[in-house]
Amino acid sequence: MIIFGAPFRYYQGRDILKDTGTILQPMGKKFFLVSDAFVFSLYGDALDAAFASAGLASVRGEFDGESSDAEINRLHQIYKASGCDAVVGVGGGKALDTAKGVSIVADAPVALVPTTAASDAPVSNIAMIYKADHSKDRVAYMRYSPWCIIMDTEVILKAPLRTFISGIGDAAATKFEADACLASGAANFLKGRPPRTAKALCDLCWDIIREHAMEAVESVKNGVFTNAFDEVVEASALLSGLGFVNGGLAAGHAVSSGLTSVPAALKATHGELVSFGLLVQLVLEKRPQAFMDEMLAFLKGVGLPTTLAQLGVTGADKDDITKMVNKICTPQNLVYNMPCEITPAILEKAIYEADRLGR
Numbered sequence: 001m002i003i004f005g006a007p008f009r010y011y012q013g014r015d016i017l018k019d020t021g022t023i024l025q026p027m028g029k030k031f032f033l034v035s036d037a038f039v040f041s042l043y044g045d046a047l048d049a050a051f052a053s054a055g056l057a058s059v060r061g062e063f064d065g066e067s068s069d070a071e072i073n074r075l076h077q078i079y080k081a082s083g084c085d086a087v088v089g090v091g092g093g094k095a096l097d098t099a100k101g102v103s104i105v106a107d108a109p110v111a112l113v114p115t116t117a118a119s120d121a122p123v124s125n126i127a128m129i130y131k132a133d134h135s136k137d138r139v140a141y142m143r144y145s146p147w148c149i150i151m152d153t154e155v156i157l158k159a160p161l162r163t164f165i166s167g168i169g170d171a172a173a174t175k176f177e178a179d180a181c182l183a184s185g186a187a188n189f190l191k192g193r194p195p196r197t198a199k200a201l202c203d204l205c206w207d208i209i210r211e212h213a214m215e216a217v218e219s220v221k222n223g224v225f226t227n228a229f230d231e232v233v234e235a236s237a238l239l240s241g242l243g244f245v246n247g248g249l250a251a252g253h254a255v256s257s258g259l260t261s262v263p264a265a266l267k268a269t270h271g272e273l274v275s276f277g278l279l280v281q282l283v284l285e286k287r288p289q290a291f292m293d294e295m296l297a298f299l300k301g302v303g304l305p306t307t308l309a310q311l312g313v314t315g316a317d318k319d320d321i322t323k324m325v326n327k328i329c330t331p332q333n334l335v336y337n338m339p340c341e342i343t344p345a346i347l348e349k350a351i352y353e354a355d356r357l358g359r
């Protein structure tokens with residue numbers, strides 16, 4: 001059965017943070033804002049004013065930086081006592097995951113206001129839950145997709161360049177992973193068959209990224225709003241998100257997810273890990289040299305890592321890579337969404353081959 005899912009609404013525009021209250025008016029009357037102290041110091045007052053001007057109330061729920069069960073349950077208690085009827089996540093990935101987590105426990109609708117374009121996660125119906133020691137715990141599924149996403153491109157433009165480049169890394173892999181799922185018959189993140197609509201969205205995502213990413217990165221470097229920047233935000237947030245939820249993921253994200261268990265790679269962002277994971281997937285797919293050269297030129301040109309060393313991993317971490325490969329190659333892992341044979345030996349070889357090519 002084909003299943004397709006998306007948020008009710010996606011808003012993207014310059015200086016639209018001030019319209020948050022008006023946009024979210026149909027969603028509730030009293031909103032529980034989940035974010036960290038730093039993001040509240042930047043945008044908290046503007047958001048409170050935006051809700052007040054629309055005749056709505058807002059309550060702040062400051063989170064401690066980790067989207068763990070303990071933190072989600074603590075915030076849920078505050079949410080319950082506050083009498084709020086909807087959750088709003090504001091900030092980077094973990095703040096948004098925590099807001100999604102609170103909405104799952106509270107069975108309340110959630111809206112997300114990303115302050116970076118670092119990944120395609122906001123559009124998705126899943127939340128990453130971490131353990132208290134910051135290692136990955138599990139993927140939590142929401143009943144539905146988020147109610148609303150509000151991307152203020154003036155806010156995104158001011159975010160650190162590295163977050164924007166990471167978002168491009170995450171989005172660059174989307175088409176290739178969805179294509180692998182189509183070829184293998186793997187299910188998407190709604191546990192359905194990927195529709196052709198997903199394939200079209202993933203192809204468009206890659207077309208925009210390939211054509212405009214370099215110019216968009218320059219825009220962010222110079223702090224200048226351009227059409228290329230605007231289009232790449234749409235590709236890395238909306239198209240990539242719809243693409244992976246509905247098209248599925250494969251080796252690119254299996255490897256990036258696996259690398260989070262390698263201590264040396266702890267400082268790399270999700271999109272940086274995906275950039276390398278994509279290379280590993282393309283090696284597994286036995287892509288021709290000319291194709292690899294083109295992809296490597298693209299990733300390097302944008303400023304994404306293409307080697308293990310750039311992720312912080314050296315020869316001293318060889319055992320950790322072997323452990324990671326064995327961890328990936330367990331039943332139900334995304335790596336088995338690949339349409340080719342996967343064994344620990346094949347995967348480990350592909351990782352080092354990608355590293356060699358990426359130098």
Ligand SMILES: [Zn+2]
Pocket residue numbers: 119120121170253270274
């Ligand atoms: Zn991703």
